[in-house]
Amino acid sequence: MLRLRISAPAGLTGEVMKVLSDDPAVSSLALISEASVRPPGDIVLADVAREAANDIVDRLRVLGVHHEGSIHIEPVRTWLSRQGFDAERRTPGSSSDTVVWAEVTQRSYEESEFNWTYVSFMVLATLIAGIAIVLDSQILVIGAMVLGPEFGAIAALGVALVRRRFTMLALASRTLLVGFAIGIAATTVAALLGRALGWVTLHDVTGPRPGTAFIYTPDKWSFIVAVIAAAAGVLSLTSARVGGLSGVFISVTTIPAAGNVALGLAFGVPQEIWGSSLQLLVNLTGMALAGWATLALQQAIWTRISRRRARLISRLGRKE
Template sequence: MRHIQVTIPIGKRETILDLLDDEGIDYVVTDESSSREYDAVVSFPVPTNAVEPVLDSLQDAGVDEESYTVVVDAETVISRKFEQLQNEHATESVEEEQISRQELLTRADELTPTFSVFFVMTLISAVVATVGLLLDSPAVVVGSMVIAPLIGPALSASIGTVTNDREVFLTGMKYQFTGVFGGIIAAAVFAWIFQALFLVPPGAEITELDEVAERIAPELLLLPVALGAGAAGILSLATGFSIAIVGVMIAAALVPPMAAAGVALAYGLPVAALGSTVLVLVNLLGVNLAGLLTLRYLGYRPGSWFEISTAQRQFFKQVAVLVGVIFLLSLFLTGVTYSSYQMSAFEQTTDEQAEDVLNDHEDLILLGTEVEVREEGLPFDASFDATGQIDLVIVEIGGPPGSYDPEIVAAIDERINQETTGDTDVQVRFVTTGGAEDTPATAPGADDDT
């Protein structure tokens, strides 16, 4: 519930009080003597979801933006008339807890710090995320999400669109894109510094770190995360749910891939950097799209009837642009997803082919296979084939001493190369099992582990 105080302009007292009486609102009027422009101050409680229609009605009655209007939280209201008003506005939907358009704009503004503070905090979160990725530490990565002030700007652009507030929209977009690309640059610079100062072991394969690997090869399944974050952010903002928790969710969709893009740039992996950057952009646009659609569903509109048609045109135009750009960028994610599917299928086929060869050798067992790929080509290229990117396949076979058989090596090599589009190097490693210390012979160029 809310408590509203409104200064009544001279000549509007009777009109405004009649309006409140018609609405069934219990009010208190105090004469105003400090200004010649206002006649009185009226105070009254209303349910949360009644704030916007009441303020709009007061505006139509002559209470414009020059008047002094304050809306504050009311913990408790003891009034039989208020209980009746509350029952009239009670619903079984989210609208019962929904705040007014005016409060929504205020909250979005409160969540958006000054640009200098926002930019510095975003850079700090990107650097912390970079450290977390290089340490392969989920805890540090989560910590970087907590300090990222991204929720305000991420939601402001959507709010500005549906309320036809151009300034709020432009501020939100400026903060978002400046923060994202600034974060990528900061992550790249600090990752390079960490590498130059040998804080990261020389020759370390960053693509083998789990926290990095899952963000430099993004898949289409990550898009619903951003859409969910945007919808949850608007719902929490509009209903008073814990906005801090949802803010971490939005940061989770943006900060780690932002840092991963910078790390990939610092380590000279342009294709990996492109993948992370695409993920950041898709998530960023997904948050904005979900926010727009959620606001539309909740029924937020501009305050003036003359602005509604303009806001509607802007809404549909922006939704079309967001959907179009997300679709184009999602082609990349679709390519990565299909590439991952191809690699998983190939690894499974490799196991099956190796096991099939070993079926006639009861003393030999397949210990495992490993597939190494090279970073060439782009997943959204129509001619791209993941199996053509395979650089090396390692097959480990366990058995007694002296179990090396060149026919087995040749058979596995032939079968695996039938599954790839290029000439793939296959190494078959015979590993002595059963506690024996003898070292078996291996095929030329193949590794042998004992």
């Protein structure tokens, strides 16, 4: 169940109320007249079955509510309502599987924003990855993977392509490229300092590393794991179930590959640089393609469900 809070200009309130009152997925509806100061108008509150959120939001957007007012979408975690239960039962689809595109798009913009926090996490994660490689520590590799902030921007690439948001595509691409460049540069400087102090040697980088050798030796499994992990990650982001994200972060070798590129640059080891760069490219490509394909499939499925719901509403209207 979702709660819609709509700040509607007075001239649009009647149309907004009609859209909501005519939809069987709306279980409760309230109007607070003249409660909105900016914009001058009314506040409309509605409880909506999650499965119908996209259709209702699209109809409100057609009215131009988001231009002159605002539409807030909030999840209702716990609720007791017979009418709410009936509204969900009348609405095709599953609440947990529903993709609320307004929510996904907003989150994608936030996750792909290039800011100080993103850069900080990228630098810290890449530094830990570099230390993990020097110590040949799989535990530290996992820590670097979990700390890395890049998955949100990778998922945003798929959202941008499916929803045709080309500004988001450019923003997410820049965030990924610049973020990795800064993380690699900072780790390269740290590696050069460690080399000067004698803390890190050439043997640490080129010697046998059975625990972390996979970082610079990409193969078909690297691509397959990236595809599967990205599909799982996108499903976690778009559905009401988010428990799978930690597994995604641990599965994909992006941040560790960036850390190894930095060590290769600091010690002038071309095979480490090229092997890890290829690993990074394979993982990013696989994740971006899988994210796009998963979102495209979800959009196709929910388009069919929306058409089915429209037919259901039409039949209910004829009966009345």
